[in-house]
Structure formats: C-alpha cells, structure tokens
Amino acid sequence: MLLKFLGTGTSQGIPVIGSHHPVCLSKDQKDKRLRTSALITSDKGKKILIDCGPDFRQQMLNNHEEQIDAVLITHEHNDHIIGMDDLRPLIFKNNASMPVYCNARVAKEVRNRFPYAFAEHKYPGAPSFDLVEVNGRFTLFDDLEIQPIDIIHSEIHILGFKMKNLAYITDASHIDDTEKQKLKNLDFFIINCLRKTEPHHSHFILPQVLELVKELKPKKTFLIHISHHLGFHNEVEQELPENVHLAYDGLEIEF
Incomplete structure (x- = not known):
C-alpha cells in the first residue's frame, strides 16, 4: 500500500496570506504546504482520501490523481472538510454516492454545511454523500481493516486511523493511555506538530511529539499539520532524531 501526503500544512497553509515570515517567503518547495490531507492507494488500487479540505481540488490536480473510492474524515473543522463539494x-x-466515514457529530456537521447534498429534490449537479458513522473497526473493499483511534483535539473527540502497521493522526492535543496501546511499535507513525515552542491548546508541539515517539517507539515518524513557526524544512530535518522526519507535500511512503 502507498500513502501520499497531499498536504502537510496547518489550517492557514504555508505561505500564510500576507505573511512576511521567512518561512512563508521560502523558495524551497518543501516549505510550501497545502492544508493537511493524505491519499492511500490500497493493494487493489482503491483510492482512500483522509480529509477533504479547501485545497482538495488543487491537490488532486497537482498530483495527477483522478479517482477517490472512499473518504475518511478525522473531524469537522473547515480545513478538513470544506472541500467536499469538489468531490462532485x-x-x-463513479455514478454513485461517495462513501464518507466519520463519527456521528461530523456526519451531522456535513449535513449542515452541505444541505443541498441531502435535499429530497436535488438540483442537477449536486454531490451525493453516503455517510457511514464509525463506531469501531470497519473494513473497506472486503479486505482492508481500519481501526479508529480516539483522539482529543482541545475539547472535542476526533478520529485517527490505523491500518496495517501505520497510524495517521492529525490535530491531536492529547491521546489517552488506552488509545496509546493501539499505537505502540508501529512501522509508521504520522502525527501533527504545529511548532517548536509555546504550548498550544489544541495541537501538539515538537517537545510533546518527541516524548510521544519515545513512549510509543515507532520505527519511523512523520510530522504533519505544520505551521511556518516550526521553521524551514531542511533546517528542522537536521535537528530531528534519526527516525523522525518532516513530511512534505507530495511525499510517498510504502507500507
């Protein structure tokens, strides 16, 4: 299986509009980050999207991708769902509704933000979503088991996703001990990391992530949902432990 990082930036992306921060002015493509999202290609060639933010259309075009077979949604914040209309x-x-896997609260928000997708009498051209509420492990395409991970993002519970020996977690500020047991000794641990210092109420920062890596002992860790305050990609990469890396838009990993 293959995971491609479609976007690795925080909710404003990098560069931030109007910002003159050095990272926002960087010419290095690895410092240019669209909103966080990933695309998984299964062994059968099925395409699974994790989150569908405002950059979704651009991400698909940039990566020459033209198929999505299912969508996994971590939570309802706009930088993770507001691009869903571009699934049209x-x-x-596909000539079929798009399967969208999320928790019950997110399903309600999707209905609220895209009411025309659920209207009794739809106008021509409206999208159609098949919302599937996640209440535990589930299987996609007959053979791919997905284990949801309960994550705390400030004051709300959101979903992380584990498949095979890879876990994808974004927007976390806390992970309970029970859920940590599901994340030990992974081959690949993908986790949000907003910045180097100054604690944040709803996102991990670098010291917290490094402590988590020591505790969970994954073989490789990739950081996502990065803000410009974390620093230049190439400089931060040199400062990290050998098994911890900054993800960047377009990076692919095989698992």
Missing part, C-alpha cells in the same frame, strides 16, 4: 466530478464519474 469523481461522484459523477
């Missing part, structure tokens, strides 16, 4: 051409191509 893929829904029309």
Whole structure:
C-alpha cells in the first residue's frame, strides 16, 4: 500500500496570506504546504482520501490523481472538510454516492454545511454523500481493516486511523493511555506538530511529539499539520532524531 501526503500544512497553509515570515517567503518547495490531507492507494488500487479540505481540488490536480473510492474524515473543522463539494466530478464519474466515514457529530456537521447534498429534490449537479458513522473497526473493499483511534483535539473527540502497521493522526492535543496501546511499535507513525515552542491548546508541539515517539517507539515518524513557526524544512530535518522526519507535500511512503 502507498500513502501520499497531499498536504502537510496547518489550517492557514504555508505561505500564510500576507505573511512576511521567512518561512512563508521560502523558495524551497518543501516549505510550501497545502492544508493537511493524505491519499492511500490500497493493494487493489482503491483510492482512500483522509480529509477533504479547501485545497482538495488543487491537490488532486497537482498530483495527477483522478479517482477517490472512499473518504475518511478525522473531524469537522473547515480545513478538513470544506472541500467536499469538489468531490462532485469523481461522484459523477463513479455514478454513485461517495462513501464518507466519520463519527456521528461530523456526519451531522456535513449535513449542515452541505444541505443541498441531502435535499429530497436535488438540483442537477449536486454531490451525493453516503455517510457511514464509525463506531469501531470497519473494513473497506472486503479486505482492508481500519481501526479508529480516539483522539482529543482541545475539547472535542476526533478520529485517527490505523491500518496495517501505520497510524495517521492529525490535530491531536492529547491521546489517552488506552488509545496509546493501539499505537505502540508501529512501522509508521504520522502525527501533527504545529511548532517548536509555546504550548498550544489544541495541537501538539515538537517537545510533546518527541516524548510521544519515545513512549510509543515507532520505527519511523512523520510530522504533519505544520505551521511556518516550526521553521524551514531542511533546517528542522537536521535537528530531528534519526527516525523522525518532516513530511512534505507530495511525499510517498510504502507500507
């Protein structure tokens, strides 16, 4: 299986509009980060999208991708769901509603933000979503088991996703001990890291992530949901432990 990072930036992306921060002015492509999202290609060639933010259309075009078979949503914040209307051409191509896996609270928010997708009498061209509420392990395409991970993001519970020996977690500020047991000794641990210093109420920062890596002992860790305050990609990469890396837009990992 293959995971491609479609976006690795925080909710404003990098560069931030109007910012003159040195990282926002960087010419290095690895310092240019669209909103966080990932695309998984299964052994059968099925395409699974994790989160669908405002950059979704651009991400698909940039990566020459033209198929999505299912969507996993971590939570309802706009930088993770507001691009769902741009699934329309893929829904029309599939000639079927798009399966969207999320918790009950997120399903309600999707209905609220895209009411035209659930109208009794839809106008031509409206998207169609098949919302599947996640209440435990589930299987996609007959053979791919997904284990949801309960994550704390400030004051709300959101979903992380584990498949095979890879876990994808974004927007975390706390992980309970029970859920940590599901994350030990992974091959790949993908986790949010907003910045180096100054604690944040709803996101891990670098010292917290490094402590978590020591505790969970994954073989490799990739950082996502990065703000410009973390620093230049190439400089931070040199400062990290050998098994911890900054993800960047377009990076692919095989698992």
